[in-house]
Amino acid sequence: MVNNKSTQLDAVFHALADPTRRAIIARLAQAPCGISELAAPFDMTLAAISKHIKVLEGAGLVVRSIEGRNHTCQLDTGPMLGGMEWLRHYENFWNQRLDALVTALNTDDTTA
Amino acid sequence: MVNNKSTQLDAVFHALADPTRRAIIARLAQAPCGISELAAPFDMTLAAISKHIKVLEGAGLVVRSIEGRNHTCQLDTGPMLGGMEWLRHYENFWNQRLDALVTALNTDDTTA
């Protein structure tokens, strides 16, 4: 059962280890969005974005709802809308605090 | 300059996306440690652990100090010993909060 948690963490961190996917998350943090609209900013095929979204789905970070031919992605589903703000907090946390951490460690590294 | 931050984030998340490396971090959070001692719990060659440690070093999460033939790894360097506790906080954060998030999203997924 530790294994279960572990593999989910693997999936989450792996999902976050790609700048395109982090950008998708950042985009979805503002509002739910269709696939094509999500893909628009990227110099990449729709198929590639489709794959990225599946990775995010696999990690549980993105949920898809299908209406007709339109797939809408959001960072969580209806019953958990409150969690979205929470995720944005983490996104800030990751981008700012972690960056500060890494910078500090690197600076320290040059000092040694 | 966003790119710089981005690639460092890539490195950090990628480093964390492997259970062996997370275990190494958890181990180092308790105390600095030599490579062999670090490798002991794992059913893996020393060379493999050596590679993992280099990944952690590349992400700035682990710093190595060499004394004779012994390489000692720690989660940060001397001038930043205070940061170690900080890192452990993040480790707890990641393992518990993120796991809760993922679990919640997955539960929600089955509900939809």
Added chain:
DNA sequence: TTTATTGTCAACCATTTGGTTAAGTATTGC
């Protein structure tokens, strides 16, 4: 000086990743 210990490095291997193109599936609109 010889031997054991600590660890790296290089070469190799199978698998995964991240991208492409091309074709296919639904749905929508004319």
Added chain:
DNA sequence: GCAATACTTAACCAAATGGTTGACAATAAA
């Protein structure tokens, strides 16, 4: 019915990952 729209899927590809083995380097101990 036919064409456009919104996506997925499959097949492929180069590069990265995560592991192995085996040879090497450097230090410590005998």
